[in-house]
Amino acid sequence: MKMLIVxxxxxxxxxxxxxxxxxxxxxxxxxxxxxxxxxxxxxxLLHWVLRDGIQVLQIGxxxxxxxxxxxxxxxxxIMVVLTGIIGFAxxxxxxxxxxxxxxxxxxxxxxxxxxxxxxxxxxxxDIFNMYVWFEVLLISSFVLMVLGGERAQxxxxxxxxxxxxxxxxxxxxxxxxLYGKLGTLNMADLAVRVSQTYDDTLVKVASLLLLGAFxxxxxxxxxxxxxxxxxxxxxAAVSALFAGLLTKVGVxxxxxxxxxxxxxxxxxxxxxxxxxxxxxxxxGVIGAVVQFDFRRLLSFHIISQIGYMMMGLGLxxxxxxxxxxxxxxxxxxxxxxxxxxxxxxxxxxxxxxLKKLGGLYRRQPLLAFLFIIPAxxxxxIPPLSGFWSKFLLIKAGLQLEGWIxxxxxxxxxxxxxxxxTKIWAEVFWKPDPQAKPYSVEKNAKYYxxxxxIIFMAAINALVGLYAEPFLNLTLKAADQLMHPxxxxxxxxxxxxx
Amino acid sequence: MxxxxxxxxxxxxxxxxxxxxxxxxxxxxxGLVLLSQATNLFIFTIGGYEKNNPPLVEKGQLVPTxxxxxxxxxxxxxxxxxxxxxxxxxxxxxxxxxxxxxxxxDLHQMRDTDK
Numbered sequence: 173m174k175m176l177i178v179x180x181x182x183x184x185x186x187x188x189x190x191x192x193x194x195x196x197x198x199x200x201x202x203x204x205x206x207x208x209x210x211x212x213x214x215x216x217l218l219h220w221v222l223r224d225g226i227q228v229l230q231i232g233x234x235x236x237x238x239x240x241x242x243x244x245x246x247x248x249x250i251m252v253v254l255t256g257i258i259g260f261a262x263x264x265x266x267x268x269x270x271x272x273x274x275x276x277x278x279x280x281x282x283x284x285x286x287x288x289x290x291x292x293x294x295x296x297x298d299i300f301n302m303y304v305w306f307e308v309l310l311i312s313s314f315v316l317m318v319l320g321g322e323r324a325q326x327x328x329x330x331x332x333x334x335x336x337x338x339x340x341x342x343x344x345x346x347x348x349x350l351y352g353k354l355g356t357l358n359m360a361d362l363a364v365r366v367s368q369t370y371d372d373t374l375v376k377v378a379s380l381l382l383l384g385a386f387x388x389x390x391x392x393x394x395x396x397x398x399x400x401x402x403x404x405x406x407x408a409a410v411s412a413l414f415a416g417l418l419t420k421v422g423v424x425x426x427x428x429x430x431x432x433x434x435x436x437x438x439x440x441x442x443x444x445x446x447x448x449x450x451x452x453x454x455x456g457v458i459g460a461v462v463q464f465d466f467r468r469l470l471s472f473h474i475i476s477q478i479g480y481m482m483m484g485l486g487l488x489x490x491x492x493x494x495x496x497x498x499x500x501x502x503x504x505x506x507x508x509x510x511x512x513x514x515x516x517x518x519x520x521x522x523x524x525x526l527k528k529l530g531g532l533y534r535r536q537p538l539l540a541f542l543f544i545i546p547a548x549x550x551x552x553i554p555p556l557s558g559f560w561s562k563f564l565l566i567k568a569g570l571q572l573e574g575w576i577x578x579x580x581x582x583x584x585x586x587x588x589x590x591x592x593t594k595i596w597a598e599v600f601w602k603p604d605p606q607a608k609p610y611s612v613e614k615n616a617k618y619y620x621x622x623x624x625i626i627f628m629a630a631i632n633a634l635v636g637l638y639a640e641p642f643l644n645l646t647l648k649a650a651d652q653l654m655h656p657x658x659x660x661x662x663x664x665x666x667x668x669x
Numbered sequence: 670m671x672x673x674x675x676x677x678x679x680x681x682x683x684x685x686x687x688x689x690x691x692x693x694x695x696x697x698x699x700g701l702v703l704l705s706q707a708t709n710l711f712i713f714t715i716g717g718y719e720k721n722n723p724p725l726v727e728k729g730q731l732v733p734t735x736x737x738x739x740x741x742x743x744x745x746x747x748x749x750x751x752x753x754x755x756x757x758x759x760x761x762x763x764x765x766x767x768x769x770x771x772x773x774x775d776l777h778q779m780r781d782t783d784k
Contacts, residue, residue: 300745300748304748304752307752307756310756311755311756311759314756314759314763315759318763318766321766321770323770323771323781324781324782326763326766326767326770326771327767327771327779327781327782328782329763329767330694330763330764330767330776330779331779331782333759333760333763334689334697334701334760337701337704337705337756337760338689338701338704340756341704341705341708344708344712344749345708345711347745348708348711348712348715348716348742348745349715351712351715351716351741351742351745352715352716352717353715355739357741400783401782401783402782404782405782
């Protein structure tokens, strides 16, 4: 039963190996079966954690601060479930939409290794181990980004790789300082020891270095420029995978470290986070307003939405954190789906430039309807999912009388709606500017791309229209995050220094 | 000795940042190499650089003879070296491909994806 904790890591690993070794068609099926099994396992894990509390696995039975620990609390379990949902939807979407050449060079293996790295980063309870998982997901994302070797991909990858390597270095330096100063790498043990020595300069330096390192990965202001320069270059399925999951790994790491370990000097850290959140929201959405490329516009929106997640952490109350978590759930579903839709539009009309698209409302009414769900949800129109997360965040902000951050959040919401209507008007309402007759075969590729979009939109609509259980879930998770002693107790158990 | 290492690490980080800020992609790679080496040296130094007994348990005893050196920083460095070796190998191939397909080694010319 304890093995369920590491199953989100083992399942994609097995799937990746099978996808590499089996003959081509079987390998592709293994590549889809892996994420499907991951989704099932993660749901079981979430159910287990909700029923029995935080689950801990000590690898090799070494007691807590000495060995590597895997910990799953509700927050981790939610993130792993989201990984499963995204992984499954994108694996199906990739099945026909990725070219055979890319499959030949191990697309599905890399895809599953990436999921493994993400799941590992979500479940580990050891900070150096988290660094290793970051590298696992980074190296597979590097290869996924350049797979195919188009000029734009290579160029985007130069920026993506450099910035991410830099961030890994920061991460490693921070880990080194923490180890040198406190002599432990286990996150629960770190939390205990930081609570005794939080006034130390080196510990503060380490906390801000970690914020910088995770901030580059999460694309917060002013460290986000690599994201809109690279995320629109690979195929749509890969873009969607990066957009949905990779930045959220950075956000997860920030939330984890700044609710568990560095919670003692909040006037510095959490205020900095709050200010960064405001800038991130604002500049992300301003960047999006001037874009006329479907995927670049969405890339800027990723940044802007990261701001909301950081806002909840900066406010640091149970309601605010649960708003952040709800926003992560909502954003992973909506954003990934928008990228999938952009890929589907590319399949139909052969372009990502908004100027060259048009007329899809008449020809693809179903797609137009499917676009409305994530787009309005992103803008925060009630009763869709984005409304609930923003409601929680703004409620928490008003309770703390943070007028500035609340007004920024509301303005950004409005500008988000503006750029969503821009996509709507250009892609769906405007008559098709291309003269050539338009016909798309409704073949297997068509349906294998449409089905994941419907699947994601359905989940997204469910989270919005039937929000109560999800709200309770995030409130429970936030409550756990606000009481780190539960986590520490679960990991260290009898051994408390 | 620690002071010497501290100065060396500082110089290495400085040189790495200088190289990273240059426009040539070759210097970018060298900068990244230097950066990862400097980080490894940093872990080594901050992990407690002392001349002590090896952390081995003598026959008939349960703990190593104190004072012994902490073996964990070396293990961390080893992991970091292996990871950075793989990642840098990839980066070098990527830069080579970038030079081939874009036809320049100047980062200022690589502005197509920023527009």
